[in-house]
Amino acid sequence: MAQKLKSIGRLRPVDLARGHGLSAQAVRNYEAAGILPAADRTPHGYRAYTPLHARALSAFLALVPGHGHQTAAAIMRAVNRGALEEAFRLIDGGHAQLLDDRRTLQAVEGALRDLEAGADSGPAAAAGPGGAFIGPLAARLGIRPATLRKWERAGLLRPGRDPRTGYRVYDEAGVRDARLVHQLRRGGYLLEQIAPLIDRVRAAGGLAPLEGTLRDWHGRLSARARAMLAGAAELDAYLRARG
Structure with missing residues (x-):
């Protein structure tokens, strides 16, 4: 018509x-x-x-x-x-925005591959039964504790508190988030760019369920193109x- x-x-x-x-x-x-x-x-x-x-x-x-x-x-x-x-x-x-979104997706996929490859032996393996404290986690990642606190203020990390000492403690999901932020920061991404990606990981319940999310992300970018x-x-x- x-x-x-x-x-x-x-x-x-x-x-x-x-x-x-x-x-x-x-x-x-x-x-x-x-x-x-x-x-x-x-x-x-x-x-x-x-x-x-x-x-x-x-x-x-x-x-x-x-x-x-x-x-x-x-x-x-x-x-x-x-x-x-x-x-x-x-x-x-x-x-240009579409290209930037594609590069972001590639960075996320690269970071996730790095996390999976180092899941058993990388700089921040499992947090352990009591979780990881801020000092040891920062040391494993090769950064300062102040950096982890900065990421927390930006909403990227949500550590708990040890009931006896009140110190920050990172459970397995917290360690995962810290490692993912670290990988993306090394790739040159800003904190405000990383925040929605961390939210995706949390919403998916971890790394394993993200495969479908990533496929959907690819599909939406192709549809926009x-x-x-x-x-x-x-x-x-x-x-x-x-x-």
Whole structure:
């Protein structure tokens, strides 16, 4: 239906809406937001859209899955006011973010492989029945206790307390988290970048159940990449139609 609209002459808001599975009010809102070019008006004041508006709406809806609603809207506003360099910069930023997300995933997978390879003999093997205290754990990782405390303040570590001494004590999961943070920090990742990754490990209940999570992560990145390609094709068609 959306394809047919691109070959029809004058279109009402309801025509544009039905062709794209939207409400007429949504079409009017998109025009008011600058996502669509301003429509001409009939002598009676009604909006008169054209096939160009249909292409603009198709481009916007195709950009959303890959770039998100806010960025897709900003891209369309830039195009409609002739600021193509700004639109291209926003698109480039989306691709750069996707590449950064892929590198983050690769870093997580690498860190997890390192953890699995050193599970029995690495610098921080099992915490032991009583857990690992901060000093010995820091020594095993080759860092200072102050670094572990910094990671704790950032929400990356959640050590318990020894009931007799009040000292920090890291159970097996705590040691795992410390080792994962250490691996990612060595890879150059910032604490704020590491926090959501640690949350993923905790939500999965450890390293073993993460295989499905990682597959899903790969799938979502691939879906975004395909969506960006589809959005680029529709946007290119709109740019050609604008001339």
